[in-house]
Amino acid sequence: MMATFGLLIAALAAYWVYNDAKGRGHETGTALLWSVGTLAALVVFLPLYLLLGRKRPMKPRRNDDIIDIEAVPVEEMIKCPMCASNVKEDFKACPYCGFALKPACTSCGKELKREWRLCPYCQTPTDLK
Ligand SMILES: [Zn+2]
Numbered sequence: 031m032m033a034t035f036g037l038l039i040a041a042l043a044a045y046w047v048y049n050d051a052k053g054r055g056h057e058t059g060t061a062l063l064w065s066v067g068t069l070a071a072l073v074v075f076l077p078l079y080l081l082l083g084r085k086r087p088m089k090p091r092r093n094d095d096i097i098d099i100e101a102v103p104v105e106e107m108i109k110c111p112m113c114a115s116n117v118k119e120d121f122k123a124c125p126y127c128g129f130a131l132k133p134a135c136t137s138c139g140k141e142l143k144r145e146w147r148l149c150p151y152c153q154t155p156t157d158l159k
């Protein structure tokens with residue numbers, strides 16, 4: 031009776047450890063290792079996991095500088111005239127095909143109109159597609 035009960039506790043603990051480790055961004059293999067360890071030797075692995083395994087931060091920090099194109103509201107999207115991909119209205123170039131949506135002078139950086147053949151500010155010829 032006691033053995034069955036102990037096994038149940040160990041199984042529950044192992045299950046919890048596995049999910050907790052996964053939630054903390056551990057690899058499946060690592061989480062499984064902790065879980066199997068807990069199942070095999072609860073008194074050793076559970077305190078060990080609590081001490082060592084949980085040190086990692088909950089989730090890897092998201093890089094907010096990278097724009098998630100899927101998350102951009104539709105009204106801010108335009109279609110790239112070259113490849114018809116969805117691009118943000120304030121993009122300077124299409125990230126998919128490299129088409130210059132808002133071409134800028136390579137010399138002085140001023141915004142150019144697509145039909146201009148040279149920059150009116152510094153006379154640098156534009157080499158737009
Ligand atoms: Zn494009």
Ligand SMILES: [Zn+2]
Nearest residue numbers: 135138149152
């Ligand atoms: Zn210029």
